[in-house]
Amino acid sequence: MKWKSSLINHKPSTNNRLSLAGIIVALGVVYGDIGTSPMYTMAALISGNGGLQNISTDFILGSVSLIFWTLTIVTTTKYVLIALRADNHGEGGIFALYTLVRKKAKWLIIPAMIGGATFLADGMMTPAVTVTTAIEGLKGVTIFNSVWIHNQKTVILVTVIILSILFFIQRFGTEAIGRAFGPIMMLWFTCLALIGLYRLADDWSFLRALNPLYAVQTLFSPQNKNGLFILGSIFLATTGAEALYSDMGHVGRNNIYGSWPYVKICLLINYLGQAVWINQIKDQPLFQQMDGLNPFFAMIPSQFRLAMTFLAAMAAIIASQALISGSYTLVSEATKLKILPRLRMVYPTNFKGQLYIPAVNNIIWILCLGIVIFFQTSARMSAAYGLEITITMIMTTILLNAWLATSNFNKFFAKLIVIFFFSIETIFLITNSIKYLHGGYITLGIALVIIMIMIIWHYGELLKNDNTFHREYVSLLAYKNQLKNLSQDQSMPLYATNLVYLTHVHNGYKIKKDILYSILDKRPKRAQVYWFVTVNVTDNPYTTAYSVDTYNTNYMVNVQLYLGFRMEQKVNLFLRQIINEMMIKGELPRQPQQYTTIPDRSVGDFTFVLIQEVLSPDTQLDNLKKNIIQARLWLQKYTVTPAIWFGLSYSDVIEERVPLALGRMRSDRLRLVKREPIINYTNDELDEDETDDD
Numbered sequence: 139m140k141w142k143s144s145l146i147n148h149k150p151s152t153n154n155r156l157s158l159a160g161i162i163v164a165l166g167v168v169y170g171d172i173g174t175s176p177m178y179t180m181a182a183l184i185s186g187n188g189g190l191q192n193i194s195t196d197f198i199l200g201s202v203s204l205i206f207w208t209l210t211i212v213t214t215t216k217y218v219l220i221a222l223r224a225d226n227h228g229e230g231g232i233f234a235l236y237t238l239v240r241k242k243a244k245w246l247i248i249p250a251m252i253g254g255a256t257f258l259a260d261g262m263m264t265p266a267v268t269v270t271t272a273i274e275g276l277k278g279v280t281i282f283n284s285v286w287i288h289n290q291k292t293v294i295l296v297t298v299i300i301l302s303i304l305f306f307i308q309r310f311g312t313e314a315i316g317r318a319f320g321p322i323m324m325l326w327f328t329c330l331a332l333i334g335l336y337r338l339a340d341d342w343s344f345l346r347a348l349n350p351l352y353a354v355q356t357l358f359s360p361q362n363k364n365g366l367f368i369l370g371s372i373f374l375a376t377t378g379a380e381a382l383y384s385d386m387g388h389v390g391r392n393n394i395y396g397s398w399p400y401v402k403i404c405l406l407i408n409y410l411g412q413a414v415w416i417n418q419i420k421d422q423p424l425f426q427q428m429d430g431l432n433p434f435f436a437m438i439p440s441q442f443r444l445a446m447t448f449l450a451a452m453a454a455i456i457a458s459q460a461l462i463s464g465s466y467t468l469v470s471e472a473t474k475l476k477i478l479p480r481l482r483m484v485y486p487t488n489f490k491g492q493l494y495i496p497a498v499n500n501i502i503w504i505l506c507l508g509i510v511i512f513f514q515t516s517a518r519m520s521a522a523y524g525l526e527i528t529i530t531m532i533m534t535t536i537l538l539n540a541w542l543a544t545s546n547f548n549k550f551f552a553k554l555i556v557i558f559f560f561s562i563e564t565i566f567l568i569t570n571s572i573k574y575l576h577g578g579y580i581t582l583g584i585a586l587v588i589i590m591i592m593i594i595w596h597y598g599e600l601l602k603n604d605n606t607f608h609r610e611y612v613s614l615l616a617y618k619n620q621l622k623n624l625s626q627d628q629s630m631p632l633y634a635t636n637l638v639y640l641t642h643v644h645n646g647y648k649i650k651k652d653i654l655y656s657i658l659d660k661r662p663k664r665a666q667v668y669w670f671v672t673v674n675v676t677d678n679p680y681t682t683a684y685s686v687d688t689y690n691t692n693y694m695v696n697v698q699l700y701l702g703f704r705m706e707q708k709v710n711l712f713l714r715q716i717i718n719e720m721m722i723k724g725e726l727p728r729q730p731q732q733y734t735t736i737p738d739r740s741v742g743d744f745t746f747v748l749i750q751e752v753l754s755p756d757t758q759l760d761n762l763k764k765n766i767i768q769a770r771l772w773l774q775k776y777t778v779t780p781a782i783w784f785g786l787s788y789s790d791v792i793e794e795r796v797p798l799a800l801g802r803m804r805s806d807r808l809r810l811v812k813r814e815p816i817i818n819y820t821n822d823e824l825d826e827d828e829t830d831d832d
Contacts, residue, residue: 200356635742
């Protein structure tokens with residue numbers, strides 16, 4: 139008998155209603171990365187053009203114009219107006235987008251892998267560059283009648299301490315800190331606008347920078363020493379656009395719609411204020427000779443500089459926290475989609491979205507510290523920042539193309555939109571490619587390692603379960619009688635009341651022969667009910683449903699669990715709910731226990747058998763496929779065990795090792811030969827005799 143039912147009702151916690159509270163939360167969660175970009179974007183433009191002595195008024199106007207139109211085209215148009223519509227039940231991000239289109243074409247897994255890996259890799263630089271920039275703002279500033287940070291070595295030391303504390307507290311959860319993110323970022327954006335207005339009031343004519351003509355002229359002006367490659371620095375202003383899309387599920391689309399105009403206006407006013415201030419001081423020798431000039435901090439009036447620098451440090455920490463939390467979510471989604479290996483996940487609080495992955499936390503922490511120590515200054519980090527995120531944006535565009543093809547958009551305009559954004563982002567990729575020489579090879583190397591792990595894990599899984607390679611599949615229906623007889627055989631000791639195998643049941647009844655070998659041959663395991671459980675990850679992030687097939691028996695149950703890619707896979711909890719519901723419906727007999735601490739207990743014990751596969755030496759695959767399988771099995775040793783991953787830590791779990799034989803099988807056989815007895819032969823005669831026989 140087959141039937142379906144919902145499991146524990148779990149609705150997504152996303153509130154998509156527009157509200158003031160929702161807007162404030164969005165300010166704290168979504169805009170950390172893009173909101174801290176004014177701290178280093180203009181500084182990167184100045185240093186990239188050779189310093190203040192090479193800066194003209196037209197160059198400044200053109201730079202701000204390029205920033206404004208980049209924010210408008212990439213962030214506002216592509217992500218806010220288009221990408222946010224491509225939500226998966228309120229969830230955004232490249233893997234949520236992939237789940238919407240993966241049934242359209244199998245190859246779409248490639249841009250999803252590349253985009254996810256490059257997003258993780260380039261994002262690792264966000265905490266390093268933002269915190270370092272903020273602490274550099276305190277260099278030489280008098281705090282309580284003394285200067286605490288004298289030189290760059292002190293900046294690095296303080297940055298390392300702050301980052302270490304930030305990564306350390308992740309294991310305890312950040313619920314209390316998270317509640318303060320919104321108001322702090324609200325204050326941050328307001329101060330950005332106020333300081334920008336203070337400087338813009340000196341020359342309102344700089345509003346003409348909004349004219350796109352200045353942007354085009356600057357790209358081809360001889361005053362722009364980098365030519366088209368100036369876009370590499372301009373791109374720093376919009377690096378948080380992809381994160382904006384990824385964090386949609388935490389705050390809801392409408393709250394981003396409601397908050398983005400305010401954020402964009404505050405950012406633009408600050409950039410205009412910096413432009414006016416730079417134009418005022420660009421010819422002064424004092425500033426021209428200043429090493430590592432950062433116009434963001436330098437333009438702040440002295441009486442407010444200390445307070446604004448502390449606020450900048452808080453904004454940098456919030457941006458870093460958003461990146462860390464986003465990395466946990468991205469890895470969790472990739473893991474449940476079987477793109478990355480299983481890692482131990484901890485839920486430190488009941489706060490929405492709180493997730494902690496120790497391995498990811500430690501890796502990002504070590505890499506962030508390494509980046510700070512290697513690059514030394516925020517200017518050098520900015521020169522290497524942004525290369526991989528352009529790749530992520532291009533991969534998102536490819537997936538958006540597949541989504542637009544299945545939506546109600548006009549096909550012609552959809553193609554025009556995709557071609558337009560693909561062209562713009564390709565130009566950004568080309569201009570950002572120069573960052574490879576300035577340290578971008580570090581994040582690119584990290585991305586390539588992540589992509590390699592993804593390929594090994596995902597493709598290795600496909601090879602393991604491919605019928606063309608794995609021929610040892612048998613029908614459960616062919617073994618119904620044997621399982622029935624074994625379950626009723628009183629001469630055999632009862633192994634477990636409920637014996638559970640986590641496996642893939644194909645076509646509703648085919649499983650790997652290893653499972654039945656474990657039950658019948660290896661050691662006959664008598665049980666009252668044999669369970670064959672498959673965990674299916676669905677495109678809906680919050681699915682909790684199941685189906686069962688008893689094959690018209692009361693001793694065999696095929697359970698198909700359907701869990702969203704953001705759901706915990708608590709198999710033990712779900713299975714106990716299922717058996718209770720089946721007993722109520724009369725599909726399974728009750729299992730009263732004679733010895734129990736629970737009154738009227740009607741469900742017996744569970745034993746879970748997990749099959750651990752070891753590559754058989756008889757496997758005859760080509761070297762590439764064999765190496766992928768071996769690499770996947772090697773990775774499997776260093777990831778979280780299936781028992782922990784499926785929520786079986788406190789259950790009775792048995793692990794059995796079986797050989798994994800794929801492809802053609804070797805047919806080595808011994809040949810029986812006859813030999814005469816060897817008597818009184820010398821060594822030389824024995825050797826000669828063996829040679830003759832051979």
